[in-house]
Amino acid sequence: MSITPKGAAVLRRVDQSHRVGRRIGAALAAVLLLAVGSVASAADAPEGGSVAESRIVGGVPADTADHPWMAALTTPSGDLYCGGALVAPDKVVTAAHCLVLPSEQGVRVKPRSDVRVVVGRTDLRTTDGVQAGVRSIWVHPRYSSFVEGEDVAVLTLDRRINVETAKLVDLGDDRLYSAGTPATTLGWGRTSENGTTSPTLRSLDLPMIADADCARSYPEYDSAAMVCAGYLDGGRDACAGDSGGPLIAEGRVVGLVSWGDGCARQNSPGVYTRLIEYRTMLAQQTGV
Template identity: 45%
Template structure:
């Protein structure tokens, strides 16, 4: 099984380097090295989305403006993303771009990062705890997504329709999207996901997708949000290719980390 991170390129010392595929969903399209940038790809099987509906959807770039992951606003001063995204670029080089639906424009805000928190024990997306919180310098103008609480267990029921958002590719190896895209995907039961992925851990992960495939996140979407309404239930983490039959996307189960996210996202007093 070839399980891939949905961030297929790493930035090292300002340079783009291809890396061996590791288990991570295809949601972190890095910007620079796409020869087909004139195309308008999107989340596989999805459609153009609006920030007026999802103002908390943001993306991450390196200091040179190259997009490499997605993220989601969780407070006025913080975003949640995948741990593998947070560790891909040095803190001083990460930029959070908010309020920019079309990456070709200069709309919205570009904020640098003052603090990076990565889930304790994280080592690889397929081993869980693929969660991070980035504290920004400044404040977001956009409202945050809601976090699930103990009364929201029903949000994770099999068949629940959720929305995945990102600026990733339309297919493995395809061009990146210039626009925010979304796709509707049903949640998959823990039993089914364990059949599809032997590494699946129901405490730290949740799966979403169609048995027949065709709709999924893809490279460039890693770290982006999976929401039910405006409630954040998942963070794009890993998958086997994009939109394959019986290979749903695997997401970080946000409910497991809600308390950690809230603690890290609390606005800091200015000293």
């Protein structure tokens, strides 16, 4: 089993034809990255491992006109590596592992100058929508690894983006995590584990999975910090590069794409941050 984050993918504009490239960030060199790329070669995979890729697998095209709060996290040069949700005009909720770098002291937060946020850009090859810089980054103070939980962070933007914002799960909305509850996730990741990437936003409908079933798939699973969604028979899933993107149930952001074993593999559903567990902290950080 290759437990991997579903983030740190890079969607790179290589030339005027907008071919999609791929790189592996040094920050996550210790783990197998589920990275975006036009071709996943054997050279990209760790010895004995496989390359899992970062795009909604088994999904359908989506439009930011229908999801105006959907955010892409990019490098200053425009390379996509994670997703997020705009929950206030200047606040984006995303996964902590999208915003930290390993160090001898554990983890350290990326410089805010390394992060850009784009909202309203369905096709990342265009210049549509609004791009903002980051004024500050909050990462859950107990975050150390995506498999240990607390995989949540908040970006404060350097400008307000005046579009419809996403609604966060409310305290008391525990029923939204019940097995079988319909949910939707979105992102710009690959459409198959070893396939090519599409630069356009995609969405996937998928059900919540019972904690007991998820625990059978992943000994690391912690129901106090995580929730699984997807299909135990495989075929449909979020993938790396989709990390930090929202899991929506009944119009509320209930989770964030976090980690899993590859993409859309049998008995390996996607694991998401269980946002209700961090709702009080998020209210403090976002004001909503």
